[in-house]
Amino acid sequence: MASKVKIRGKLSGTVAKVKLLIPHPMETGTRRDADGKVIPAKYIETVTLYKNDQVVMTGNWGQSVSKDPYLSFQVNNCAAGDVIKVDWVDNLKETGSGEVTLK
């Protein structure tokens, strides 16, 4: 079970500044454990960012995004009450999401 995305949003004028942190191992598939066995790849492939259910930005990631990915971005034309939401899917089709209401 994936733990929850931490997401914070701050409104400055009509621009929302959003920061988020996704707890995720982001395994590259090239590391080996203590017994020399390859640790299978597990990394987030797609991150979708929504404003009130409308897609604002889509991110396609490779294995080289750091463990527990941090992402900050900005969204235009926002007002108090708007909901910024994030969805992620990894290469093993595990998913997670989080959302924040701007105020």
Added chain:
Amino acid sequence: MELNKRLFSRPLSRRQCIGGLLALCSTALLPARLFASTAAFSATDTQAVLDDLSEGLPIEESDAVNLKAPDIAENGAVVPVTVSTDISGVESIALIVDENPNPLSASFTLTPDAVADISFRVKMGKSSTVRALVKTSDKVYMARRDVKVTIGGCGG
């Protein structure tokens, strides 16, 4: 699937056959239209990534693309990068680490509501050139920086 049921229940007419083929082709072609195809992510060579991302558009080095990254990264596992630009009509932004096994690290597709200012963190196996690509409808703008890594981020 509806199509499968129809295809298997009776012999194919010529029309169905052609229609089915066309449908297959269009699904197969779909990922190629996105800024970064999966092929770009599995490419092991920077030039291949650039070719794939630019889709034939000219790549121009530009000061208008602002790539923030440390000159020296003490920990290659966590290298903070920021890509921002004032260029209008940005369709997508990508980050490439030349010396990584798969150079393409991330690509973002932007809608008009998204501001072209993104920060995140990448892993770097060793010292490398880092490139930020900003794509508009008619050109790809690029900025690069050299980042020196003192401890590699792969293989921990």
